[in-house]
Amino acid sequence: MQLQDQVHIGGSADMTIETIAEPVRKNYLNDKQGILSWLLTTDHKRIGLLYTFSITVLFFIGGFFALMMRLELLSPRNWLVSTETYNKLFTMHGIIMVWFFLIPSIPNTIGNFVIPLMIGAKDLAFPKLNLASWYVFMLGAGVTIYALFRGGVDTGWTFYTPFSTGYSTTYVIAAAMGIFISGFSTIMTSVNFIATIHRMRAPGLTWFRLPIFIWSMYANSVVLVLNTPVLAITLVMVAVERVFQVGIFDPALGGDPVLFQHMFWFYSHPAVYTMVLPGMAVISEIVPVFSRKPIFGYTAVAFSSVGIAVIGFLVWGHHMFVAGESVYSAMAFSLLSYFVAVPSAIKVFNWTATMYKGSVSWDTPMLYAIGFIGLFTIGGMTGLFLAALGLDVHVHDTYFVIAHFHYIMVGGTVMAFLGAFHYWWPKISGKLYPEGLGKLGAMIVFLGFNLTFFPQFVLGYLGMPRRYAAYPEEFQMLHIISTAGATILGVGYILPLCYLIWSWKYGKPAGPNPWRATGLEWQTSSPPPTHNFKKTPVVNVRAYDYEAMKEQLGLREREFENV
Amino acid sequence: MxxxxxxxxxxxxxxxxxxxxxxxxxxxxxxxxxxxxxxxxxYCAIRYHRKRENEMGDQTRNYIPAEVxxxxxxxxxxxxxxxxxxxxxxxxxxxxxxxxxxxxxxxxxxxxxxxxxxxxxxxxxxxxxxxxxxxxxxxxxxxxxxxxxxxxxxxxxxxxxxxxxxxxxxxxxxxxxxxxxxxxxxxxxxxxxxxxxxxxxxxxxxxxxxxEGSLSSQGEKYFHQYGCANCHHFDNQGRCPDLRNLYMRPVQISTGDYVTADDSYIRESILDPNAKIVYGFQPNIMPNFSGLIPEDQVVALISYIKALGPAPGNQMPSSNGAVPKSFGTQPGIAGPNATSGSGSHRGQR
Amino acid sequence: MSEPVLVGNQLLELREQFENPEQQRETASIGMWVFLITEVMMFGGLFTAFTVYRLSNPAAFNEGSKEMTIVLGAINTALLILSSFTMALAVYSSSIGKTKLLAIFLIITMIIGLCFLGIKFTEYYLHYQDHKVPGFWFEYHGPSARQVQMFFVFYFILTGLHVIHMTIGIGILLVMLYRTLLGSFSATYHTAVDLAGIYWSFVDIIWIFLYAIFYIPGLHLK
Incomplete structure (x- = not known):
């Protein structure tokens, strides 16, 4: 392989960026035609789009359940659905959103699409495994939807025993098996990402030249590889106890229901971080690009992801402060929970500092990113309330918890998901989305979100318990506000869906690098060719190095009027 | 509304x-x-808002004091x-x-x-x-x-x-x-x-x-109804431990360990007696009441056992801190100062 | 999909996403090890649950262990250790390019694996005759029947999961044998055999743990 054939990123001035200058007509979208070329593709970009399609559908199914719940809660009494249906609604909302939207959302769509592009690889390490993971995911989703059509599940997404194994009369096993199957898909994707990030990086792309996105996705994959098998085996035990009525977790049969909670939260607390780490990954890309600055404190941000991944495995007991845990283990878990808050704080401060003295644009992805930082800060800080033992006793299992994790999951991850799609949309589709509508959508989502979930903090401290289909009358006004917010939020989600689909066909051509970003993915054409780069790139600059790439990107120093 | x-x-x-x-x-x-x-x-978004399309920001990558x-x-x-x-x-x-x-x-x-x-x-x-x-x-x-x-x-x-x-x-x-x-x-x-x-x-x-009378008197009724009184005599002679003075005292069990006779221990001993056999007693004598006594009756029984005072003729713990003679009068139920494995045979014997 | 690349004096299948055979081999190896970590976590979850219950009911779990046929377990352990050895020989044969030997050792390993499964199912049948299969037919007379049953629940889940892994392992060896006969492996390319070897050894090691926790503790009670 001769060096002069390669595309150099950064460095010498005599380099030629052929891919930017010369439009590539063949791209991954039109390379092959027909439905089979999609269903049998091993191209990571196409698989990313297959995932995008499935996950979008599942998101709207889960969102529909949420809307039904919000409508039911307009009144203190059951007026729309029965308590039975309501219980199924929140269970299916949780199951679909957690396992079929949040965990795969950013990694399997955007991650699949951009990880090989960002590290200058032709594809993921195991393309067939990648395709298999999508089919396994669809099978898992199919089994879960089957459980739904057979009549649903009413255990809550946490499947607490002995209710799930001995008392619920709904389709627990089908739902658990759907989740079990989707776990294999998660593991396949994570193994793929880890192997890819270790071995497929372009020449010169050392670990500390990687974009932060890759660091976070790596940490995320490691967590998923370690915790998903524990969930799988826990669900198997639940299924065995339920089918054969032999004692594992049911005290009536000699088991220990708290052991289930330990095993479940050993999975699920790290899983919470696997839902938000990809969101942080996206924000760590968007903020530097739209500030035209290197990310502030690269090392701190990179290692904070690793720190979250590691400490995240040691805090599961904070879900069980009132479950009969001993006082001393509760204290240890509380202390560790505060430790895990430190890396998140580091990230927030560094993102903010990245904007300082930047060249900040107000494009849609940046609006989502700023929204993310604000909402994630609130979500994270209310986490501090919950980690405080004495206070958790009161707010545990109330709407305070619901508001807290929706600020992280919806205010964080979903905002990041939307931001990511706007940011990489020119690369994915080759088209620009309508900027005005984009900004409008971001505003609607931000306002709708706060209106929906902020009142729930108040409800939580008032003592409104979770998973109540009916409630005392004094809570009604706050619920009405929340439901009003939810309808606005719904509009905010449908709007981007419409204009992104519209722009796929009618949008203006984007060109290879509309944001003048430094990442490798922007050095190839939009949409990229099937093998991503015409020639394997060689990297000799750090991530976000605008200084080194300013001539290539046509940038110049900012003149600060009075700084 | x-x-x-x-x-x-x-x-x-x-x-x-x-x-x-x-x-x-x-x-x-x-x-x-x-x-x-x-x-x-x-402030950053407004103050540093991009003025020209081709400008880039300040290129500072780090400032350690801020980071720390x-x-x-x-x-x-x-x-x-x-x-x-x-x-x-x-x-x-x-x-x-x-x-x-x-x-x-x-x-x-x-x-x-x-x-x-x-x-x-x-x-x-x-x-x-x-x-x-x-x-x-x-x-x-x-x-x-x-x-x-x-x-x-x-x-x-x-x-x-x-x-x-x-x-x-x-x-x-x-x-x-x-x-x-x-x-x-x-x-x-x-x-x-x-x-x-x-x-x-x-x-x-x-x-x-x-x-129905106080909770402990209801418990006494169940104590007879379920036949507990047939074996648990209050005279150290039965095949089963004397239950007087049991509540919140350390009990030595067959493994040699001590457990405190709190509500949980008594409940377990009623429902699953073989889980912790008192030192010196045989297992498999008391039937398993798991699933036979509802929780509210268990609660009444515990309340009764709790109320079981010292045996007649023995004193309550005296004010000078001496160990009353009634403690440790049977195998397994030790006095409050019991520390070692031999504590079960102290007292009057 | 893949293009032949000349390495040394031999044409190799280099998949399109890789730059060179070295990268392809190392990537596959990382993938395998990461996969084994997920397996460790999965068995680890079960071992943890088992340990928790064992610690709270040591006597009953020893009683359960007493019901095991130690001889069959010991034979199976010996068989699996032997199969690890023959698998290692298979990997070695492939690394020096002796494909005939490779095929022979693969077949031997598979036969040993099948013997293991045969003995395991015999044991299951004996448990069934003894009425020791929780959920189907479980009878145990003694004060801690419930805890003994729990021992058997874990016994069947863990060994059942191991049997599934063994079956998959034999399937993988069959594929390896097929590819050996097709002539896919040589001194320069034998990654797949290496990975199959790692997997097989992993499954063997899991069995050693199972033998230790299910068969040994009841030994002194007999």
């Missing part, structure tokens, strides 16, 4: 004040920081929060010694409450203000959670074991009692009220009648 907006819950227990203070402190602290971050974000500041400062704040929260938790979890013992049993979908005086209530709990109340909780089926928002306390209620919650009401009134752990179809219907009453009113309420 209720149009009133409520922002603050009733605060009616001895711990509520400090929790409110902590909560408000957290809100003020976090809001200050969050608003600071928001103002800085908005925002690692160390949050950490110290977090440690402060942790310590305050942990201290309050100790207060919430540790009942005072003079608390009135009560029992509550969760069941799909109701709360059954038993007073030591024998009153039984369903989804209602009457308590006096100014007295700590300690409730031993258990469930007959799935996991529930006993939650009184006005008292700022809750505790999961588990089947097959006892958990404990305590509170001291400070303000008379009618407060919500919720089940806060999802327990099935009518989870949202598993609610009730706590009536905190002036002590005099409470006494009056108590006298309204406990048709």
């Amino acid at each position: 209720s149009t009133s907006l409520q922002f603050w819950p009733d605060s009616a227990s001895s711990v509520a004040g400090e929790i409110n203070l902590f909560y408000i402190t957290m809100i003020v602290l976090c809001a200050t920081i969050a608003i600071g971050i928001a103002i800085f974000l908005i 500041t925002w690692i160390v400062t949050p950490f110290l704040l977090f440690m402060g929060m942790f310590m305050w929260g942990a201290k309050m938790y100790m207060d919430i979890e540790r009942p005072p010694d003079d608390a009135i013992p009560m029992y509550a049993i969760g069941k799909q979908w109701m709360w059954k409450i038993q007073h030591p005086e024998g009153q039984r209530e369903i989804n209602e709990l009457h308590i006096p203000v100014g007295r700590p109340i300690k409730i031993t909780l258990t469930s007959e089926d799935v996991i529930h959670s006993f939650f009184v928002p006005a008292f700022r306390t809750k505790q999961d209620v588990l089947p097959g074991r006892y958990t404990m919650i305590w509170f001291e009401a400070t303000k008379p009134g009618k407060y919500h009692l919720f089940c806060s752990q999802y327990c099935g179809n009518k989870h949202s219907g598993m609610i009730g009220y706590v009536y905190a009453m002036q002590p005099a009113d409470y006494q009056a309420w108590l006298t309204q009648g406990a048709p």
Whole structure:
């Protein structure tokens, strides 16, 4: 392989960026035609789009359940659905959103699409495994939807025993098996990402030249590889106890229901971080690009992801402060929970500092990113309330918890998901989305979100318990506000869906690098060719190095009027 | 439709004040920081808004003092929060010694409450203000959670074991009692009220009648009904341990270890006697009562055992701290000073 | 999909996403090890649950262990250790390019694996005759029947999961044998055999743990 054939990123001035200058007509979208070329593709970009399609559908199914719940809660009494249906609604909302939207959302769509592009690889390490993971995911989703059509599940997404194994009369096993199957898909994707990030990086792309996105996705994959098998085996035990009525977790049969909670939260607390780490990954890309600055404190941000991944495995007991845990283990878990808050704080401060003295644009992805930082800060800080033992006793299992994790999951991850799609949309589709509508959508989502979930903090401290289909009358006004917010939020989600689909066909051509970003993915054409780069790139600059790439990107120093 | 907006819950227990203070402190602290971050974000977005399409920002990559500041400062704040929260938790979890013992049993979908005086209530709990109340909780089926928002306390209620919650009401009134752990179809219907009453009113309420006598006397009835009295003689002669003076004493079991004869131990010994055999006794003598005695009767039996005083002729623990002779009069039930494996054969023998 | 690349004096299948055979081999190896970590976590979850219950009911779990046929367990352990050895020989044969030997050792390993499964199912049948299969037919007379049953629940889940892994392992060896006969492996390319070897050894090691926790503790009670 001769060096002069390669595309150099950064460095010498005599380099030629052929891919930017010369439009590539063949791209991954039109390379092959027909439905089979999609269903049998091993191209990571196409698989990313297959995932995008499935996950979008599942998101709207889960969102529909949420809307039904919000409508039911307009009144203190059951007026729309029965308590039975309501219980199924929140269970299916949780199951679909957690396992079929949040965990795969950013990694399997955007991650699949951009990880090989960002590290200058032709594809993921195991393309067939990648395709298999999508089919396994669809099978898992199919089994879960089957459980739904057979009549649903009413255990809550946490499947607490002995209710799930001995008392619920709904389709627990089908739902658990759907989740079990989707776990294999998660593991396949994570193994793929880890192997890819270790071995497929372009020449010169050392670990500390990687974009932060890759660091976070790596940490995320490691967590998923370690915790998903524990969930799988826990669900198997639940299924065995339920089918054969032999004692594992049911005290009536000699088991220990708290052991289930330990095993479940050993999975699920790290899983919470696997839902938000990809969101942080996206924000760590968007903020530097739209500030035209290197990310502030690269090392701190990179290692904070690793720190979250590691400490995240040691805090599961904070879900069980009132479950009969001993006082001393509760204290240890509380202390560790505060430790895990430190890396998140580091990230927030560094993102903010990245904007300082930047060249900040107000494009849609940046609006989502700023929204993310604000909402994630609130979500994270209310986490501090919950980690405080004495206070958790009161707010545990109330709407305070619901508001807290929706600020992280919806205010964080979903905002990041939307931001990511706007940011990489020119690369994915080759088209620009309508900027005005984009900004409008971001505003609607931000306002709708706060209106929906902020009142729930108040409800939580008032003592409104979770998973109540009916409630005392004094809570009604706050619920009405929340439901009003939810309808606005719904509009905010449908709007981007419409204009992104519209722009796929009618949008203006984007060109290879509309944001003048430094990442490798922007050095190839939009949409990229099937093998991503015409020639394997060689990297000799750090991530976000605008200084080194300013001539290539046509940038110049900012003149600060009075700084 | 209720149009009133409520922002603050009733605060009616001895711990509520400090929790409110902590909560408000957290809100003020976090809001200050969050608003600071928001103002800085908005300031940056406006002040450094891109003026020309081709300009880039300042290229500073790091500033170590800033980095250290925002690692160390949050950490110290977090440690402060942790310590305050942990201290309050100790207060919430540790009942005072003079608390009135009560029992509550969760069941799909109701709360059954038993007073030591024998009153039984369903989804209602009457308590006096100014007295700590300690409730031993258990469930007959799935996991529930006993939650009184006005008292700022809750505790999961588990089947097959006892958990404990305590509170001291400070303000008379009618407060919500919720089940806060999802327990099935009518989870949202598993609610009730706590009536905190002036002590005099409470006494009056108590006298309204406990048709079956006190809880321990109900227990005595079951003690005979289930045949416990046939073997558990009060004279050290039976094939089974003497139950006098048992409650909250260390008991040596067949493995040589000591366990405290608390509610959980007694409950286990009734339902699954072979789990912990008292040192010196044979296993497989007492039948397994698991599934045969409902939880509310177990509670009454425990209350009875608790009330079993010293054997006639023996003294209560004397004021000079000497160990009364009745302790350790049978294998396995040791006196309060028992430390080693040989402690079971001390005393009169 | 893949293009032949000349390495040394041999044409290799280099998949399109890789730059060179070295990268392809190392990537596959990382993938395998990461996969084994997920397996460790999965068995680890079960071992943890088992340990928790064992610690609270040591006597009953020893009683359960007493019901095991130690001889069959010991034979199976010996068989699996032997199969690890023959698998190692297979990997070695492939690395020096002796494909005939490779095929022979693969077949031997598979036969040993099948013997293991045969003995395992015999044991299951004996448990069934003894009425020791929780959920189908479980009878145990003694004060701690419930805890003994729990021992058997874990016994069947863990060994059942191991049997599934063994079956998959034999399937993988069959594929390896097929590819050996097709002539896919040589001294320069034998990654797949290496990975199959790692997997097979992993499954063997799991069995050693199972033998230790299910068969040994009841030994002194007999």
